Amino acid sequence: MIWDLMSGPYDLFENIYNGKVYKGLGERVAREIEKKDIVLECACGTGAITKRIATNCKKLLATDLSTGMLKRVKKKCRGFNNVTIKRADIMNLGFKDGCFDKVVAGNVIHLLDDPQAAIKELVRVCKKGGKVIIPTYINIQNGKERTMVKFIELLGVNFKKEFYFESYKQFFKDAGYENVAFDVIEGKMPCAVAIITKE
16 A cells, blocks of 8 residues: 555655645644544544644544554554544444544545545534534645645555645535535645534
């Protein structure tokens, strides 16, 4: 799996190329998390978001499909007694309906064959009144970041879908989600954060 190979240099790459966004993303997601929350994080990667939100919640289950990434997040979060790490597939999570207060899936939607099905699964496991938080890298209008996308694709990462901010908002509207708030973390490769409140 490409993400097992990428797990080693991933943090270094992100911090050098897109450090402002990489650091700011955890801070932004953490603002949506409350002390009483039981949180599921899908596609946790090396734990950049995980480590930040662990300080804000009651319990956090951090999942990823890549065993390489899970080794990294386990090491990064070894000081937290409220974090459990488990291998899981975002397309078929295997949890009961409505069992998490908040569900987070950072920078994975653009890599999936069926992102709408993934979002449906994330919403399914979220409690009514809870939030599904989905940050995703977006392109900027001048297109300079396309060079980096092409470079990443040369390494074997397959971008199934690319978004601009407006097309990201439209993606959720087309999927039938009305109660969605959006934010953008600006940087070399910006990140749009979609926050679905489950009704």
